Amino acid sequence: MEFKFTEENLKRIELAREKYPTALAAVMDTVYIAQEQNGYISNEVMEEIANVLGIDKVYVLSVVTFYTMYHTKPMGKYHVQVCTNVSCMLRGAYDIWDQVKGKLGIENMQVTPDGKFSLEEVECMGACGYAPMVAVNEDYFENLTKDKVEEILDSLK
Ligand code: FES
Numbered sequence: 756m757e758f759k760f761t762e763e764n765l766k767r768i769e770l771a772r773e774k775y776p777t778a779l780a781a782v783m784d785t786v787y788i789a790q791e792q793n794g795y796i797s798n799e800v801m802e803e804i805a806n807v808l809g810i811d812k813v814y815v816l817s818v819v820t821f822y823t824m825y826h827t828k829p830m831g832k833y834h835v836q837v838c839t840n841v842s843c844m845l846r847g848a849y850d851i852w853d854q855v856k857g858k859l860g861i862e863n864m865q866v867t868p869d870g871k872f873s874l875e876e877v878e879c880m881g882a883c884g885y886a887p888m889v890a891v892n893e894d895y896f897e898n899l900t901k902d903k904v905e906e907i908l909d910s911l912k
Pocket of ligand 1: 838839840841842843844878879880881882883884886888
């Protein structure tokens with residue numbers, strides 16, 4: 756399916772482009788904007804990013820497949836990311852991971868049948884001092900207990 760950036764997003768990309776000495780350096784900003792608009796980065800989206808920046812698609816592909824924050828398939832409305840790296844693990848992250856998996860009924864990188872939730876086990880998200888933590892889309896929830904996790908998931912409509 757063909758993908759085109761909205762006029763507003765084209766302006767945002769132009770602003771991003773002006774921050775850097777080369778178009779190549781604006782790839783991450785542009786992929787971020789594309790994911791915000793489309794929900795994930797399909798082949799057609801990568802082609803349009805390359806087209807808009809005037810670069811080879813292989814550069815877009817290398818960025819999209821290197822960074823785990825970019826998704827190449829549709830994820831849930833709420834993308835739940837549970838950190839199980841060292842600090843979080845030492846403070847009970849695997850209990851939270853098992854709890855979230857059980858509650859949502861899905862495994863790593865799966866989406867619930869209604870499209871509401873997706874789940875990802877992630878590496879350190881830079882909030883180690885507030886471990887254990889979970890991110891839902893771009894919101895961080897820190898110093899978690901199983902009760903707090905239950906509350907957070909129940910609050911998501
Ligand atoms: S180890 Fe979980 S945020 Fe750093």
